[in-house]
Amino acid sequence: MLRYLTAGESHGKYLTGILEGFPAGVRVSPAYIAGQLRRRRQAPGRSARQAVETDEFEITAGLSRGVTTGAPIAVCLLNSGRALPAPSSLPRPGHADLPGMLKFGTFDATLVRERASARETAMRVALGSFARRLTEQLGIDINSRVTALGRLTSLNAAATAAELLRARRAGDTLGGTFEVTAEGLPAGLGSCMHWDRRLGPRLAAAMLGINGVKGFEIGGGFGLAAESGIRAAGEPELSGGLDGGITNGRTLTLRCAVKPVPGLPGGAPSTDLRTFGKKLCVSKTSDTTAVFAAAVVGEHAAALELASALLEKFGGDSLPEIGARLEEWRKSTGKILRRL
Numbered sequence: 001m002l003r004y005l006t007a008g009e010s011h012g013k014y015l016t017g018i019l020e021g022f023p024a025g026v027r028v029s030p031a032y033i034a035g036q037l038r039r040r041r042q043a044p045g046r047s048a049r050q051a052v053e054t055d056e057f058e059i060t061a062g063l064s065r066g067v068t069t070g071a072p073i074a075v076c077l078l079n080s081g082r083a084l085p086a087p088s089s090l091p092r093p094g095h096a097d098l099p100g101m102l103k104f105g106t107f108d109a110t111l112v113r114e115r116a117s118a119r120e121t122a123m124r125v126a127l128g129s130f131a132r133r134l135t136e137q138l139g140i141d142i143n144s145r146v147t148a149l150g151r152l153t154s155l156n157a158a159a160t161a162a163e164l165l166r167a168r169r170a171g172d173t174l175g176g177t178f179e180v181t182a183e184g185l186p187a188g189l190g191s192c193m194h195w196d197r198r199l200g201p202r203l204a205a206a207m208l209g210i211n212g213v214k215g216f217e218i219g220g221g222f223g224l225a226a227e228s229g230i231r232a233a234g235e236p237e238l239s240g241g242l243d244g245g246i247t248n249g250r251t252l253t254l255r256c257a258v259k260p261v262p263g264l265p266g267g268a269p270s271t272d273l274r275t276f277g278k279k280l281c282v283s284k285t286s287d288t289t290a291v292f293a294a295a296v297v298g299e300h301a302a303a304l305e306l307a308s309a310l311l312e313k314f315g316g317d318s319l320p321e322i323g324a325r326l327e328e329w330r331k332s333t334g335k336i337l338r339r340l
């Protein structure tokens with residue numbers, strides 16, 4: 001089983017991440033991790049604030065000459081030198097500010113924001129890059145695409161840019177939907193034996209754990225509710241690659257709905273918790289949409305869960321050991337699956 005932990009605040013010096021249980025022998029170059037971080041940072045719809053973020057990082061443990069050693073992996077990700085914001089008793093609507101202030105007994109919303117901020121998802125991408133490299137080297141391809149930006153569903157670069165510009169000029173923000181797919185997964189990952197061993201809920205937790213993700217479905221998802229049993233039986237891909245909590249050898253398809261970015265440049269109505277005065281909470285540096293960046297985070301969050309499920313099924317402490325077992329498994333299950 002893979003475990004990971006992150007620590008660090010959005011204006012702290014570093015984000016810190018530890019990935020434990022990762023096998024030896026996986027090639028992971030710093031350039032690969034930097035490339036994944038860049039995809040998140042430079043995704044469409046992000047604010048000018050991202051230009052000051054460089055995502056410089058150091059791998060301080062678990063990697064030797066570009067190959068994992070089997071030891072816990074530690075990553076330090078530098079935050080750009082922005083000053084800590086002044087204390088504020090004005091919670092930002094749609095954020096963890098208000099419930100967090102009540103929960104932790106503070107009148108300073110910035111103390112809550114610092115950790116609740118989606119800056120932390122950069123570390124999930126850094127650690128997820130290791131999992132993505134493991135799956136790649138086992139012949140599994142994880143990808144994502146944004147399927148809607150607000151109400152816009154036929155997306156291309158020009159339409160996306162125009163919709164983002166329209167929203168930005170109107171002082172508005174957008175949500176959207178994205179899809180994560182994994183091709184080349186063997187049948188048999190996950191389990192039907194207990195609810196928390198089913199792969200579906202595990203992936204749901206990983207995806208719903210991404211800031212701003214409010215909806216999740218597998219394969220046909222909510223649309224399946226309106227299908228007839230006969231039609232659904234004729235379209236096995238509607239299962240999204242999972243039956244009974246176990247991968248069935250087909251492409252895994254996960255879909256997420258991301259809410260519109262709650263921070264509004266023109267301000268959202270809020271109440272100061274010290275004075276109870278009504279005020280506008282203005283977010284000058286907010287992204288116009290988080291959906292493109294969230295899709296990149298989604299690939300890495302799914303990769304961590306899938307890598308963990310692969311290690312549970314095939315065991316092994318090094319990539320060659322896991323690869324050999326997986327190859328045998330693919331041969332034996334392939335004989336059956338090809339005849340269906």
Ligand SMILES: Cc1cc2nc3c(=O)[nH]c(=O)nc-3n(C[C@H](O)[C@H](O)[C@H](O)COP(=O)(O)O)c2cc1C
Nearest residue numbers: 094095118211212213261262263286287290293294
């Ligand atoms: C990569 C990424 C970037 C985000 N950027 C912003 C932002 O600039 N401004 C904002 O208000 N929310 C942003 N969000 C969304 C908030 O982080 C999220 O809505 C907030 O933490 C509340 O969590 P919840 O929506 O899951 O309840 C971003 C989310 C992600 C995944």
